[in-house]
Amino acid sequence: MNRCEIKRQMDIIARSVCCGDDYMRFLTESFKLIDSTGTYLAPAEDINSLELAHLIPEVAETMLAIYIGINDAVCNKGLVTELLPQHGHNNVFVFDPQIYAGGQDVPAGTIDARAVLAGFEPPNNTWNADWTYVMIADPSRSFASLWKEKGYIDTIPAKFEDFTFMSDHNQTKACVFISQKAFAHPVNAARDYLKAARDRGQKMASQFVIPAKISDEFTGLVPVVLNRGEKLYVATSDMSPCAHGWTNIHPDNIMPAVINENSAVPMDLVINKPPVNAKYAAALKPPMGSADMTTDWFKRGSMIWRKPVLQGAFKG
Numbered sequence: 061m062n063r064c065e066i067k068r069q070m071d072i073i074a075r076s077v078c079c080g081d082d083y084m085r086f087l088t089e090s091f092k093l094i095d096s097t098g099t100y101l102a103p104a105e106d107i108n109s110l111e112l113a114h115l116i117p118e119v120a121e122t123m124l125a126i127y128i129g130i131n132d133a134v135c136n137k138g139l140v141t142e143l144l145p146q147h148g149h150n151n152v153f154v155f156d157p158q159i160y161a162g163g164q165d166v167p168a169g170t171i172d173a174r175a176v177l178a179g180f181e182p183p184n185n186t187w188n189a190d191w192t193y194v195m196i197a198d199p200s201r202s203f204a205s206l207w208k209e210k211g212y213i214d215t216i217p218a219k220f221e222d223f224t225f226m227s228d229h230n231q232t233k234a235c236v237f238i239s240q241k242a243f244a245h246p247v248n249a250a251r252d253y254l255k256a257a258r259d260r261g262q263k264m265a266s267q268f269v270i271p272a273k274i275s276d277e278f279t280g281l282v283p284v285v286l287n288r289g290e291k292l293y294v295a296t297s298d299m300s301p302c303a304h305g306w307t308n309i310h311p312d313n314i315m316p317a318v319i320n321e322n323s324a325v326p327m328d329l330v331i332n333k334p335p336v337n338a339k340y341a342a343a344l345k346p347p348m349g350s351a352d353m354t355t356d357w358f359k360r361g362s363m364i365w366r367k368p369v370l371q372g373a374f375k376g
Contacts, residue, residue, distance in 0.1 A: 063095075063106035064088050070370050076117035083123065083369055087112050090125030090140040093318050097226055100127045100138045111372030115145055116363045119271050121309060128374040132348055135219065137321040138226070142309050143270070146237070146277050146359040148301030149218035149294075150176070150195040151203070151329065154187070156337075159211025162192040167209050169201030170194035176357050179366045183216055183347035183354045193354070199300065207334050214336045216347050217325035218355040220295035220302075222247075224320040225286035232317040234308040235261055235268045235285050236292055237278035242302050247293040254292065260285040269309035277359065278305060299326055301357060 066087070070080055091107040094100050101109060109127060116122040121142035129136040152173055155166075162172050173193040174180045182189055191213065196206070206212065223236065242248055243258075261283030270277055281303060284292055296302045308317045336344060347354065358364045 073117045094138045109373040112370040134324045143307045144305045146305040148303045151218045152216040154213040155192040156211035160192045166194045169198035171197040178361045181353040183351045186345045215333045219323040221323040223292045227317040229287045231314045233310045234317045236306040237281035238304040241296045268307045
């Protein structure tokens with residue numbers, strides 16, 4: 061059995077700077093790296109289990125290979141990319157469009173999700189695309205106050221993520237850039253090794269390459285360089301978005317890195333949010349997986365292409 065034989069047609073966006081051969085080489089290398097960890101692929105799985113995306117088609121380095129082990133209330137992924145663009149995960153509040161029509165007509169302190177997310181999609185087809193989906197724009201606006209607004213239907217929680225650096229630091233280095241707010245979260249505060257990882261980040265950040273077209277991608281974020289097996293929680297204590305991304309482009313790198321992502325929605329939010337509006341509750345299926353197409357915000361939202369170049373075994 062040839063485990064590297066691709067059995068599906070690639071969907072390459074016209075504005076991409078890469079060709080089919082570029083994608084084939086990247087996906088094949090990523091498959092071998094992910095397979096070699098011994099953590100992800102079952103023996104009977106092959107390269108077709110991976111999803112291939114190209115987040116900014118004008119920037120070759122933003123190709124992304126993903127192995128998805130499970131994608132339900134909890135999500136587990138193995139990721140390979142030279143550069144993961146800056147993004148955050150935003151809780152989304154859904155309103156009756158007869159109360160708030162969307163666009164500029166949204167609750168005070170919020171913004172229409174469609175204005176922030178290129179390719180916005182409701183979490184599944186039971187969620188009406190004509191409803192008004194908003195995110196908090198003013199940090200002083202509380203969840204509880206939105207839940208009390210007339211026309212409120214439900215909340216779509218955004219995920220928290222825990223990254224683990226799976227590769228040998230002597231063979232490949234990656235620099236994660238993350239919001240300062242992440243280090244106030246109790247999980248990261250309890251990880252004593254993160255002080256050294258942040259020190260390494262400060263010393264090494266200038267050695268990492270960020271493509272010229274997006275040279276300011278991580279401005280204002282804290283650099284962190286993890287050793288093999290070290291973790292970084294992408295979360296904030298107040299459940300607000302936690303901006304993050306990384307570059308795996310370093311002159312000493314021998315191979316790309318594999319970074320593991322475990323993610324789940326915060327249970328504090330799920331437990332505390334009020335019941336779904338009774339008018340809609342019976343017909344609504346809860347959001348599954350990480351609901352990325354509903355909750356992700358990217359710094360360069362207008363450039364992001366979130367449809368896969370090649371669909372994997374499970375939708376990412």
